[in-house]
Amino acid sequence: MRSHVTSWGAVTGGAFRANAGRLALSVAAIALGVALGYAVQLINQAAVNELSAGLATVAGDADLEIRGPRAGFDEQLFVQLAGESEVALASPVVEVDAKLARESGELRILGIDVFRAGPIQPGLIGEGEDGLDTLRPDTIFLSTSAAEALRVRRGDTVDVLVGLSPVELRVAGVLSAQATGRLAVMDIAAAQDRFGRTGRLTRIDLRLRPGADADALKQRLRATLPPGVAVEKPQASLRAATSLSRAYRVNLNVLALVALFTGGLLVFSTQALAIVRRRTQLALLRVLGMTRRDLARKLVAEGAIVGAAGAALGLAAGYALAAVAVRFFGSDLGAGYFRGVEPRLGVEPWAAFLFFALGVGAAVLGSLAPALEAARAQPGSALKAGDEQRALERLRTPWPGIALWLAGLGASFLPPVRGLPVFGYVAIACLLVGTIMLMPRVAHALLRAAPRPRAVPGALALDQLRGAPGQASVSLAAVVASVSLMVSMAIMVASFRQSVDDWLDRVLPADLYVRASMSTDTAYLSPADLDRLAAVPGVRRIEPLRAQQILLDPDRASVALLAKPVDATDPTKQLPIVGTFVVPGSDDPPPAWVTEPMADIYGFTPGSRIELPIAGRRVPFLVAGVWRDYARQQGAVMIGRDTLVSLTGDANANAVAFWLAPDATLDAVSRALVAAIPGGGHLEVATPGEIRDVSLTVFDRTFAVTYALEAAAVLIGLFGLSSSFGALVLARRREFGVLRHLGMTRRQVGAMLAAEGFAVSAVGLAVGLAIGWLISLILIYVVNRQSFHWGMELHVPWIGLGILGAALLALATLTALVSGRRAMSVDVVRAVKDDW
Amino acid sequence: MLSLRDVTKAYAGPRTRTVLSGIRLELARGDYIAVMGESGVGKSTLLNLVAGLDRPDAGEILVDGVDVTRLDDDALTVLRRARMGFVFQAFHVLPYLAVGQNVALPLALLGVPGRDADARVAEMLAAVGLADRGASMPRELSGGELQRVAIARALVHRPAVVLADEPTGNLDPESAAQILALLRERIKASDATAILVTHSHAAAGTADRILTLTRSGLRDGAHA
């Protein structure tokens, strides 16, 4: 047994040494896949951990938490809850996202009752120079990361914008490290006073008496709480907080796994060809007494070694990558999901193990098919020279591939699973794998159809490919996979971008936009401000927009409640309505126009009647239409400005759109607007063009990661091509020797290889384009829709794809040529004598 | 037709191994010789040098009056393409080309127009007894048949020099005899100068003349 093992070690070692270059590529490909996957996982986990730590700071170790809309709920609820017999302690909180006055950005400020928060949320209790700092109306405590971000220390001041006036707050101290996330704490009374929240709270955290049943109390409270106010255990709010980014995180993970998938394909190509090259050697081992099972197992073990090496490297590289990415792009990788979250990478053993296993698994799966094939071979015939080709010539039955295809098409029609497009991914995987399985036949058919070139190298290249379609397919697997994924992503992103572009056209009809702040609770334009702005010379008409947030479902993120003047008889003028709209009749409740996510998630369809929790009441609305909104993934409801004002008395505005008189100039009006109101200098004034540019920049930044992951997939595809070509050339060096004898020049042999590379790549590209197009449909209509609930129109970037295809073709041809060159540098002449 | 003048070849290594030393050989058009010798004595090297696939350390090799040692790789390749034909022990019929395509390969490389080439290929296949197998794939053929294809391919473009390296090494004695007879017949039919390298006395016996390669040079006659 010992000698057996040793001899196998020698065989494997020899094979590894002989194959060092391609082996390195395989290891690199697995490493790249694992690195990307692990990095994405680390970053996502860091962001979520940080987010949950931040939420945990706020929630402390409350048993239940009461959450309301951002506008808050009546503080009498606190009195009611504090009086409940099961409640040991109730900690009231006023939470605002305050707009910073001196710099751009915002700061989450928690107004707490230090006495009641102390036992529940100790992380929020600051230590001032004296105890009263926690109670003073002008003091604030910052978390470490907030202090770092704002570059302030104890004694400095922070200005936040309330309305349009700055309010100066003295930094009385920095919270302990327990308080994670970018937040600030001040006295609850001060917060109510300063931010116009008198009588309002946004959350109450409850500590129950020992022995009290949290679930029972939750059920009981649920029935009595005002509309729009939710009671949950803290874990649930974490779920809600992370739900918004979940689809994004999962999609990113899947995208990263694609790189690993193509890495596995690369291992497949390399192993397949390496095993073919060693076919006689392996046959000899079989003759010498190694069983089929031993052989297969040992060949798979070789794959596992490659996988383990790659995975180990990948984990290290992934950590480094994540560290760099987080440092330079933040934990959302530029997508904007985790604002105010300061992630720290933490190594969790299970994640490292998972990605290690995935890396090894990909490599093992990649080497499984060739290993089984090698084990299945009849040792007798395999021992004969020339049998190498035969192994790759066979065309297998097409049925499994076709079955996978059909399964994929079927899966694309299935609904999401817990908000995730699981079947969309399944469909894509099925189509890809099915295509790869069908590749020999597809390649065969395509190559048959190709015209035979006149020049000998080209003709020979085509003959060779036609003669051994299996061999071409091995190279093709990685190419087809990476090209189709890249093409599908390119089409999806282009469609998305074009749709965003079109959408921006429709949502930016005015001449000028002025904004106090869309995302914060504190900065706004008062009705007096609006009057003054409307009176500025050159202003023909203004359209104020108010943004609030309401909670429709405690398990989900808050939904934006927007209000502006909308013409109910034709809302298309003010909203990018998708599909039909309903004009409310005289006995209908007031109209509300909802965004696509709302229609998807909450089933708000045009004509249906809904109730929205506004100002602590359940207010009936008629869904009068669905509009497209790429700005708020959590969903938004637009109601008439008059409706909101009459319901809440809130006549402020977050932003205003301006239509100018024909003779007015943008510049002059902009300046006049800023000068017209106190604090006007804090307004952001922008033209539609500027907003469009910023939006598209944000869009591109969001997709920068996807581009990077795509590029990695393509890179691995090219690795695969290069690797398999190198292996093929080595395997065919006798043939080249013969051709050299027969009078083919080196250049002609090179040309032949380039032609083969070209033909293989062309086939790969053609199939990749076709499958990519199909997958893009799944991405657009299934994955994206189910993940983000965004509708978009298909837009194929023909020119870009053309350029991409040409570049890829050139690159692939070059890759084939270079790897052929390298292989040709060995003495092919002697190879004709080299009968194993 | 073919002259080797004081050809010397050594392989560099830990200990330089001189394979050929001062080889002289003059062959006229139509000469068909067999070269015998022990393994490792340099028979194949001799063929490679003649074919221009390897370069001598010293001496001249003239093919049709052209010193092949002075040609660059491309010129050598063109020379090989036009003036030489090869028969290998392992046949080396390209598996992905049909029999006819294999035979047509040298003509294609020489740019012989399709119709002429087709006629020549048909003629050659008939000559080697495979008239009806032109469309067959190599895997459908036996070893003897494959070597017939190789012979057809080696001679289809009427080379001036034919080089055969153990052409029957992979064949049974009966097939071997047939192939050797066929080879001789085709060589003579095209009036080519041919060198047959072999271990087999029987094979060598089919040549016009037998030379034996030893450490000290080429000598007439067969030594066991």
Add this chain to the structure above:
Amino acid sequence: MKRRAFLAAPLALLAPELRAEPVAYPLVEPRALAFPRDHGSHPEYRTEWWYLTGWVRDAAGNDFGVQVTFFRNRPGLAESSASAFAPRQLLFAHAAVADPRHQRLRHDQRARRAGFGLVTASEATTDVRVDDWSLRLDGEVYRADVTGRDFALKLAFKPTQPILLQGDRGYSRKGPDRAQASFYYTRPHLAVTGTLDVDGTARSVTGSAWLDHEWSSEVLSRDAQGWDWVGLNLADGGALMAFRIRGKSGETVWAGGTLRDAAGSVRTFPPDDIEFAPTRRWRSSRTGVEYPTAFRLRAGALSLSIEPLMDDQELDSRASVGTVYWEGAVRAIADGREMGRGYLELTGYWRPLKL
């Protein structure tokens, strides 16, 4: 005066803060106290406390020391705030049970801002609530209801003697400066009945207690390090209160005391008539702080030996209120006979009480 270390540090609320909004606190000037109004809260003054201390005994004859305090503070903040959470009035409650068998204090506390009817101090009579903790004057009887982490008490305190006005008709000097004074009256010899729960079972107890109610705006002089205070229900029906304020080097900065004898005649001691002479020191193994837990107390002609119920009645409240002090049940002994029972408070032995 009183004291009350834990009140001092929580958030150092007693401190006259420079940054606090300028608030005009009323000065303490001699005036006639009027009841029941003056049993109630005086929110305009800076600080106020109702301080119950006493000895109780259960059916099995076990003695316990009990202390229940409600404290009000007006920090001078948010006086003009529109918020119902405005921290204009802060209420603190503190309770401790000394159990000799346990050899340590059980104690717990509450700190809240007044408001919403959850945390209130009535101005009509004694009625202070801090969430579920309360002390109120129900007719003639004080009722305290406190549930702590590891104890609970529900006690009624029935006065058996008239109100004892400290100092000049309730105007009690605290230092050389006349502004350093408080309104201060005492209810000694309160008859205690009720339940005490220290180990999971409620036990009926009876005993005798002492209530101080004190309010003021001005605090101690700046050179005070801390104070020693004792209040004793004397066995013969008399009541003795004595205190001294220590300077940085342990010297007595100010002192005072009142003795009402069994017949009801009251004698107020000038500073020179009060003397605290430590007779035994005890060092806490937890904090390393050394306290004089036994004294020879001289009040005029009266000389008493003060001995603690147990040595370890230290309150380590650094985690919550930020200070460490000693507050415990004591016996007064003369000639080997127990002359009375009461409470002793020792502050400023850990660090200078930061006022």
